[in-house]
Amino acid sequence: xxxxxxxxxxxxxxxxxxxxxxxxxxxxxxxxxxxxxxxxxxxxxxxxxxxxxxxxxxxxxxxxxxxxxxxxxxxxxxxxxxxxxxxxxxxxxxxxxxxxxxxxxxxxxxxxxxxxxxxxxxxxxxxxxxxxxxxxxxxxxxxxxxxxxxxxxxxxxxxxxxxxxxxxxxxxxxxxxxxxxxxxxxxxxxxxxxxxxxxxxxxxxxxxxxxxxxx
Amino acid sequence: xxxxxxxxxxxxxxxxxxxxxxxxxxxxxxxxxxxxxxxxxxxxxxxxxxxxxxxxxxxxxxxxxxxxxxxxxxxxxxxxxxxxxxxxxxxxxxxxxxxxxxxxxxxxxxxxxxxxxxxxxxxxxxxxxxxxxxxxxxxxxxxxxxxxxxxxxxxxxxxxxxxxxxxxxxxxxxxxxxxxxxxxxxxxxxxxxxxxxxxxxxxxxxxxxxxxxxxxxxxxxxxxxxxxxxxxxxxxxxxxxxxxxxxxxxxxxxxxxxxxxxxxxxxxxxxxxxxxxxxxxxxxxxxxxxxxxxxxxxxxxxxxxxxxxxxxxxxxxxxxxxxxxxxxxxxxxxxxxxxxxxxxxxxxxxxxxxxxxxxxxxxxxxxxxxxxxxxxxxxxxxxxxxxxxxxxxxxxxxxxxxxxxxxxxxxxxxxxxxxxxxxxxxxxxxxxxxxxxxxxxxxxxxxxxxxxxxxxxxxxxxxxxxxxxxxxxxxxxxxxxx
Ligand code: B1M
Numbered sequence: 124x125x126x127x128x129x130x131x132x133x134x135x136x137x138x139x140x141x142x143x144x145x146x147x148x149x150x151x152x153x154x155x156x157x158x159x160x161x162x163x164x165x166x167x168x169x170x171x172x173x174x175x176x177x178x179x180x181x182x183x184x185x186x187x188x189x190x191x192x193x194x195x196x197x198x199x200x201x202x203x204x205x206x207x208x209x210x211x212x213x214x215x216x217x218x219x220x221x222x223x224x225x226x227x228x229x230x231x232x233x234x235x236x237x238x239x240x241x242x243x244x245x246x247x248x249x250x251x252x253x254x255x256x257x258x259x260x261x262x263x264x265x266x267x268x269x270x271x272x273x274x275x276x277x278x279x280x281x282x283x284x285x286x287x288x289x290x291x292x293x294x295x296x297x298x299x300x301x302x303x304x305x306x307x308x309x310x311x312x313x314x315x316x317x318x319x320x321x322x323x324x325x326x327x328x329x330x331x332x333x334x335x336x337x338x
Numbered sequence: 339x340x341x342x343x344x345x346x347x348x349x350x351x352x353x354x355x356x357x358x359x360x361x362x363x364x365x366x367x368x369x370x371x372x373x374x375x376x377x378x379x380x381x382x383x384x385x386x387x388x389x390x391x392x393x394x395x396x397x398x399x400x401x402x403x404x405x406x407x408x409x410x411x412x413x414x415x416x417x418x419x420x421x422x423x424x425x426x427x428x429x430x431x432x433x434x435x436x437x438x439x440x441x442x443x444x445x446x447x448x449x450x451x452x453x454x455x456x457x458x459x460x461x462x463x464x465x466x467x468x469x470x471x472x473x474x475x476x477x478x479x480x481x482x483x484x485x486x487x488x489x490x491x492x493x494x495x496x497x498x499x500x501x502x503x504x505x506x507x508x509x510x511x512x513x514x515x516x517x518x519x520x521x522x523x524x525x526x527x528x529x530x531x532x533x534x535x536x537x538x539x540x541x542x543x544x545x546x547x548x549x550x551x552x553x554x555x556x557x558x559x560x561x562x563x564x565x566x567x568x569x570x571x572x573x574x575x576x577x578x579x580x581x582x583x584x585x586x587x588x589x590x591x592x593x594x595x596x597x598x599x600x601x602x603x604x605x606x607x608x609x610x611x612x613x614x615x616x617x618x619x620x621x622x623x624x625x626x627x628x629x630x631x632x633x634x635x636x637x638x639x640x641x642x643x644x645x646x647x648x649x650x651x652x653x654x655x656x657x658x659x660x661x662x663x664x665x666x667x668x669x670x671x672x673x674x675x676x677x678x679x680x681x682x683x684x685x686x687x688x689x690x691x692x693x694x695x696x697x698x699x700x701x702x703x704x705x706x707x708x709x710x711x712x713x714x715x716x717x718x719x720x721x722x723x724x725x726x727x728x729x730x731x732x733x734x735x736x737x738x739x740x741x742x743x744x745x746x747x748x749x750x751x752x753x754x755x756x757x758x759x760x761x762x763x764x765x766x767x768x769x770x771x772x773x774x775x776x777x778x779x780x781x782x783x784x785x786x787x788x789x790x791x792x793x794x795x796x797x798x799x800x801x802x803x804x805x806x807x808x809x810x811x812x813x814x815x816x817x818x819x820x
Contacts, residue, residue, distance in 0.1 A: 183625055275454075304699060305442050
């Protein structure tokens with residue numbers, strides 16, 4: 124049994140989705156419990172990958188490829204475990220603010236949050252305050268609103284959006300996190316955002332704190 | 339100041355490889371296409387013969403159309419200065435170097451503190467760069483954080499024009515701003531027609547990797563092309579983020595995307611001056627952050643320069659930056675590496691190569707001085723070794739003979755300045771003298787040199803009547819900027 128899990132772990136580490144799926148099926152056919160496969164094979168492999176990433180032994184693309192492979196395995200287990208077994212920390216709406224087309228950082232934050240257990244609604248770039256608000260109304264379960272800006276000319280849009288949230292009576296419903304290369308913690312405080320994150324990994328941890336689900 | 343020099347000694351691709359890149363570019367344009375999020379542009383492409391998928395806003399181009407439009411574009415583009423000596427012709431394998439942008443922070447020359455850049459810094463940068471001999475083209479390097487957005491374009495271009503007679507290139511932020519800048523330049527030139535004849539400014543738009551043209555920037559591109567103002571259409575594929583991780587594919591992206599911009603300008607206004615451009619770079623694999631000091635940036639840009647020469651298009655290259663936060667050894671070696679690779683490849687205009695570091699977010703006066711020195715050395719390398727009767731100097735060798743000395747020979751005095759680059763920053767003193775002068779490192783000496791230039795009172799580079807005509811017409815211009 125352990126050898127099989129070692130195989131799965133290896134396939135997660137190297138990001139081989141097909142192999143992970145094949146091995147998960149084999150383990151199920153053999154009669155292993157889905158919960159055991161999830162915890163002892165997939166999650167533990169991913170924890171290990173996460174540690175390697177923190178030690179800078181592996182890099183972000185390798186981490187993401189591994190996360191995809193794990194996800195491929197989880198997809199098979201999901202119907203067997205029931206939705207509840209896979210923890211979701213809640214919904215996050217995210218977008219790059221109006222007038223701004225930079226999306227590499229924003230998409231990376233989305234990806235990290237999704238891998239970190241959040242449901243993501245990514246509104247893309249050039250998102251107006253109205254669009255953020257509409258999306259919040261359409262998805263009332265949303266816990267966090269994330270905004271990214273890379274230009275000093277578009278940073279003020281973050282403030283405008285927060286003000287629009289207030290006007291719409293929605294400010295208390297969500298936590299607001301902001302980021303992007305020119306954005307600072309001081310700016311976040313100035314515009315009364317709830318949090319700022321310097322990078323995508325920090326964003327995931329901070330958003331977990333915001334929703335009261337610290338690791 | 340050195341005129342542009344010619345060089346094409348570094349060829350990252352052999353002919354076969356360049357052809358493979360070209361064929362892949364054509365396949366991407368023909369099979370995958372470009373997403374064009376601007377109605378007018380999509381219609382223009384369709385009328386010109388591109389296959390348009392209106393639902394997905396995708397335009398696809400067959401190779402004949404691509405080559406026809408590329409061939410319409412001029413191979414050389416003149417960027418005028420307001421003095422004849424600053425005229426630059428971009429194209430073929432000519433090389434020149436300048437600033438880039440747009441940084442949002444500056445290292446304060448007096449306090450050493452890194453802070454948000456202001457309009458006064460733009461004026462100081464232009465004043466400094468006016469005096470740097472190895473800086474040929476001035477790009478507006480900073481964003482003025484103390485100016486309201488609607489007045490930014492005008493104030494930025496004014497800060498350049500009033501402090502230097504070198505050509506001023508810059509990114510633009512609003513359509514109204516572009517109009518104001520045109521009007522200001524026409525006032526200075528005498529009339530809009532005079533200005534169009536010798537545009538002493540040019541503009542930068544952008545195509546978005548991977549394979550996208552955005553509405554706003556495409557509008558600006560069309561606007562500039564209509565006016566016949568030289569326009570750069572750079573793309574900025576980043577390895578592993580907005581292009582495949584491999585360098586060859588990054589080059590394919592940059593060429594494909596920038597060519598889409600070039601093609602559009604040629605449909606709008608056949609023959610309008612347009613410049614193929616790159617801001618391509620790599621990423622830090624730990625967090626995929628943009629980095630600008632990797633040697634690969636220089637290699638990619640050089641390879642793209644080679645492709646630009648293949649297409650016969652002028653080229654806006656990228657290099658000479660560093661990810662260091664201070665003017666230290668890293669700032670020096672990273673900047674030198676990518677500047678040199680570009681220059682040796684005949685990359686026409688190496689932008690970003692003066693003063694910029696810290697992920698292209700910060701400008702430093704001291705680094706301007708250091709990069710000016712790097713630029714001078716790189717340009718010297720590009721000039722190559724002249725081989726003729728005078729330089730081989732057989733007669734001189736014979737005359738001096740075994741055991742003699744060349745120190746006092748006329749040939750030495752006659753050729754020394756021509757053949758050797760004279761540094762302004764490098765220390766070549768004996769240890770005792772260096773110690774006696776304070777034992778300063780390069781960063782400290784660069785600081786002193788920058789200070790010496792900037793401590794002089796500003797000398798406006800516009801005649802008094804033009805200056806007051808401009809400031810009267812546009813009271814939103816902050817001048818003098820303190
Ligand atoms: C919700 O919570 C969070 C939490 C954390 C968050 C977060 C949200 N969002 C980000 N984070 C954080 O986590 C991420 C991952 O760790 C990090 O995200 P980042 O986005 O910082 O990092 C990414 C992973 C990689 N980094 C990037 O993607 C940005 C890199 C730089 C070089 C950059 C790029 C690539 C581009 N650009 Co732009 N560009 C620059 C950038 C310089 C820089 N050093 O940032 C900057 C921001 N650009 C600038 C400029 C001038 C421009 N750009 C423009 C265009 C572009 C491209 C399209 C070519 C391209 C973007 C491609 C894309 N698909 O996104 C234009 C504007 C377009 C527009 N309206 O938005 C244009 C105006 C240039 C032009 N030609 O006209 C400068 C800003 C000037 C200013 N006034 O602010 C600039 C500093 C570069 C420079 N020195 O010129 C963190 O910040």
